[in-house]
Amino acid sequence: MNQPTPAIVAQGAVRRLPRVALLLFCIAYVLPGFLGRVPWKSADMTAFGYMAELARGATQWFSPQIMGFPPEGDALLPYWLGAWAMQLAPAWIAPDFAARIPYVLLLTLTLFAVWYGTYYLARSPEAQPVAFAFGGEALPPDYARAMADGGLLAFIACLGLAQLSHETTPALAQLCFTALSFYAFAVLPYKSAAPAFCGVLGLTGLALSGAPTLAVLFGTGSAMIHLLDRSSEPDAMRRKALEAGGIALLTLLVALLSAWLNLWRWRIELPEASWTEWQSLGRLLLWFTWPAWPLVLWTLWRWRHQLIRGGAPSRHLALPLWFAGISVAATLTTASADRSLLLALPALATLAAFALPTLGRSVAALIDWFTLIFFSGCAFTIWVIWIAMQTGVPRQPAANVARLAPGFEPSFSFAPFLIAIAATLAWAWLVKWRVGRHRAAIWKSLVLPAGGAALCWLLLMTLWLPLLDFARSYAPLVRRTMVIMQHQPRCVEALGLSRGQIAAFQFHGRLVIRPMDSNNNCPWLIVDKDALTMLRAGIDPSQWTFHSSMRHPSDRNEDLLVYKRTAPPGS
Secondary structure, X not given: OXXXXXXXXXXXXXXXXXXXXHHHHHHHHHOEOOEOOOOOOOHHHHHHHHHHHHHOOOOEOXXXXXXXXXXXXXXXXXXXXXXXXXXXXXXXXXXXXXHHHHHHHHHHHHHHHHHHHHHHXXXXXXXXXXXXXXXXXXXXXXXXXXXXXXHHHXXXXXXXXXXXXXXXXXXXXXXXXXXXXXXXXXXXXXXXXXXXXXXXXXXXXHHHOOOHHHHHHHXXXXXXHHHHOOOOOHHHHHHHHHHHHHHHHHHHHHHHHHHHOOOOOOOOOOOOOXXXXXXXXXXXXXXXXXXXXXXXXXXXXXXXXXXXXXXXXXXXXXXXHHHHHHHHHHHHHOOOHHHHHHXXXXXXXXXXXXXXXXXXXXXXXXXXXXXXXXXXXXXXXXHHHHHHHHHOOOHHHHHHHHHHOOOOOOOOOHHHHXXXXXXXXXXXXXXXXXXXXXXXXXXXXXXXXXXXXXXXXXXXHHOOHHHHHHHHOOHHHHHHHHHHHOOOOOOEEEEOOOHHHHHHHHHOOOOOEEEOOOOOOOOEEEEEHHHHHHHHHHOOOOOEEEEEEEEOOOOOOOEEEEEEEOOOOOO
C-alpha cells in the first residue's frame, strides 16, 4: 500500500530545538569572518574599493568606477550598502569594518529567510506526515518547526557557504535576496503582507545586485508553481490566480527596472567540452553543497510520488527544485561558478530537510560517524598547525607554513585563543549530547554537520586569522611597496593592475593611484608583470628606471615591477 507521504513522524520526534541554543549557534557562525580581519583578495578587496570610492564621492552612484574601471558585474546595491555604512559610521570605526556591518545583517536575514521558508513549505498539506490510526502523529506546527530547524542546520553545514557568505561582495547580497524571494513565495498561501514586501525586496534587490536574469526566472517559475499548486482548496483558485498574476507583474517590473538601469548583460559561457572542465565542475558541486546534496537525492527518491502525482509536483518540492535548478544551471553557464552555486544553497537545504523524517537509523548513524570523524580531524589539524606556528613543534607543519607563507611572523592573542578553546569544548559537549539525548528528534542528524562546520570556521577565524590575513590579503604586498618608496609619494602611476590591487594600494598604502600617462608626473610607476608588453610599447626609457620587483609572499603568480621616474615629462 502506497502511503500519501513517506514521512512517518510521531509527536515525540518533533521536539523543539532550544531557541537560545539555536540563536547562539547562529551568532557564533555569523560573526567570525566579519570581525578582526582586513579585506581579502581579490573579490572582497575589489568590492570594498568601489564602496570606498562611492563613500568619498570619487565616482558616480549609478556607474561606480575604480581608476576608470567599472565592476566586472553590474551590481549596484551591494556597493551602495557598504558606501552608506561608511558614510554613516563614526570616525573611530575603521572603514573596512563599517562596510561589513550591512553584510552582517544580510547574512543574518538569510538565516531567518531559510528557516521561515522551510517552515511554511513544511506546513503544506502534502508535506505533512502520515496520520496514525489512533493519533499521536506530529502536529503540523511542531512538525514544520522541527523541519525548519533541520533546514537551517543543513544550510549552515554546507561547506561552500563559509567563506563566500562572510565577504563583502555582491555574492552575499545575491544570496540574501534569493533567500528572501524563496521565503516570500513559500509563505504566500498563508500570508499576504509579508510575502508582498519580501517578494518586492528580494527580486528587486537581486536585480540590483547583478543578477536580473535570475530574478526574472525565479519570479516567473514561482508564479507558475503557485498557479498550478494543487494543494489549495477549489474556492481559493481565484485568489491563487490573482497572486500568481501579482508575481508575474512584479517580475515584469523588475525586468523593466533592470533594462532602465542597463543591468542586462550576456554572460553565458558554456563549459568547455573537456574532461578536465567537467571534472572541476563536478568537484565543485560535490564539496560546495556537502552535506546537503546526498540528502537532496534521498528526498527526491523518497518523495518521488509527490513529484509526478496529479500532473504537477507538490509545492514543497517544486519551489525549492526550481530555485536550485536555476542556480545550478547558472553555475554551469557562467564564469563565477562558485558564486552562482551559492544561490542554490537555501533551496538545497530545504530539500535536504525533507529527507530527515524518512531517514533510517543506519543512515543517520552513518552521517553522524562520518561527520564526527571528518570535522574532528579538521579541528585537530587546525590546532596542530597553530601549535606548530607558535612553538615550532611539530617541525613539519611549521616548515610547511614557512614555505607557503614566507615572511609570516606568528603572534599570540589571548582572546581568540580562549574563544577557540570554548568552541572546541562545545564541540565535545555536542558530540556527547548527540549520542546521549534527543535521539528521536528528526533534526538530530544535522546537528553534528552544522556544529562541525561552525567549529572549523570559528577555529580558522580565530587561531589562523593572522596567517589568513597575511596570505589572503594585499597588505604584505603593499607594505613591501611602501618600504621601497621610503616615503608617501604624492601619487603613483599604475599599469596593468587589477581592480583589487588598485583598491589595496589606495586603502592600505593611502596612495593616489593614477593610470600611466605622460601628464601625471608621478615619481613612481607600478606595473603588473603580465603588462610587460604594454609597458615596452608605452614607456619612455629616458624617464623611467627599473627599481625592483615584488612578489606576493603567498602567491607566486602575483609579481609587480616598480619603476622610478628619472626625468620629468617632456624633458
